[in-house]
Every structure is written in C-alpha cells, then in structure tokens.
Amino acid sequence: MADRPTFRGVVWRRACTGGECVEVAYEDEWVGVRDGKQGDDSPVLAFTAEEWRAFLQEAKTGAFDPS
Incomplete structure (x- = not known):
C-alpha cells in the first residue's frame, strides 16, 4: 500500500450536526x-x-451509539 498521503489540494466534504462539523x-x-471548525x-x-x-x-448498525 502507498504511503499515507498529505491530503493537500483535495476536496473536503463537510457534514454537520448540531454545530459540530467533520x-x-x-x-x-x-x-x-x-x-x-479548524479547517486547514x-x-x-x-x-x-x-x-x-x-x-x-x-x-x-449503531455500534457507536451512546448507551
């Protein structure tokens, strides 16, 4: 497998819920x-x-839902 890329010059897609974004x-x-929120x-x-x-x-499947 190739080395981990730098992710420079790529298109970032944003998803937000309740003001929290990834x-x-x-x-x-x-x-x-x-x-x-931090962007670059x-x-x-x-x-x-x-x-x-x-x-x-x-x-x-809900594996990461809080209990």
Whole structure:
C-alpha cells in the first residue's frame, strides 16, 4: 500500500450536526477526516479505504451509539 498521503489540494466534504462539523476527503486509497471548525489547521486522521468501509458499516448498525 502507498504511503499515507498529505491530503493537500483535495476536496473536503463537510457534514454537520448540531454545530459540530467533520470534513472527509479522499486521496488515492486513503480517506482523511478532520475537524471542520479548524479547517486547514486541523490534524487529519487517515484511514485506508478498507478501514473506512468497516467503520461505516459498524456505524450503520449503531455500534457507536451512546448507551
């Protein structure tokens, strides 16, 4: 697998709920997630496409819902 990308010059997509925003971008086989309020100053969490798909699947089942 390629080295972790820099996520510079990519298109960030924003999702907000209750004033809290995250941004997601794709580069090669990687997915970057950052804090929407910090924008370019935010650290980026990077996931492989496979890790991201697994996360989304679990989120759809409610695995991360607060108890």
